[in-house]
Amino acid sequence: MRIGLTGGGSSVDRIVAQAQQAEADGFASLWYASAVAGDPLVAMAIAGRATTAIELGTAVLQTYPCHPLLQANRVAAAANAMGRHGLTLGLGPSHGPIVREVLGQSYDHPARNTREYLRIVTDLLAGVDVDVDGTDWSTHSTGRMVALEHPVPVLLSAMSPRMLGIAAEFADGVVLWMASATAIADRIAPILREAAARFGRPAPRIVAGLPVAVHDDVAEARAAVAATSSGYAGMANYQRIIHVGGGSEPADVAIVGDEAAVARQLAELCDAGATDIWAQPVAVGGDRAQRSASLTRTRGLLGALARGG
Secondary structure (H helix, E strand, O other), X not given: OOEEEEOOOOOHHHHHHHHHHHHHOOOOEEEEOOOHHHOHHHHHHHHHHOOOOOEEEEOOEEOOOOOHHHHHHHHHHHHHHHOOOOEEEEEEOOOHHHHHHHOOOOOOOHHHHHHHHHXXXXXXXXXXXXXXXXXXXXXXXXXXXXXXXXXXXXXXXXXXXXXXHHHHHHOOEEEEEXXXXXXXXXXXXXXXXXXXXXXXXXXXXXXXXXXXXXXXXHHHHHHHHHHHOHHHHOOHHHHHHHHHOOOOOHHHHOEEEOHHHHHHHHHHHHHHOOOEEEEEEOOOOOOHHHHHHHHHHHHHHHHHHHOOO
């Protein structure tokens, strides 16, 4: 079972230390949001040099604020600085409220925009010169792209059928957040795999990200998840995938329970089609000591499962 964790830290030193510890504990990967350290790529490159094999992925870098040629060069520079295999680029168009209200851009055609963007980025990272005038993105890259020393796989944050088709056509798979085993089995895996076969692409990766809390009181654990996930409840994309997965709010699809229950739910994700699990441990408890013990318990189980225990 390939299990990774959410990556992050309040400083580059903490990010590096977390990566070293996660690798020592047997975790397969760490996944970094776009806001980590202001921009995660520099910290990821440094953490990659301080580790040997753990995968370091973005989940996800936003497409709208960064031209695909610039994005590809930024990622290539980080991957080359990392000095080894293991950097994975997760991309996504973000959400309407962020793109419109924070960035001041149009979000009228996110699928079309993403398809053009992903096609350009994946070609650039594959060493292909791009000469494209698209509706949303144009790129003329000859002589303007850094050569990659190690391949960089690309994953797309995709949950709708159209976006899953785009991922199958151009990316190496998808990186998901808040998609339950039911959502993966009923929608994501069948659509993604059928589309990949249609395009003659290899079987895609499915990285399934969910909050996880090992705790004996399920209601208390779900309450802790709800307290840390309120922002997702207001985003339409997450609401749709949560509903597809049989829930009405983020806490409903979180993986919670004692060790046996959590291990069973993680196995169900893999049975549903997930190739990788991205776990975000959630602290449960009324005081700092209880929350710390909760995180230790959750991480202990996840580490044991990651090591095959």
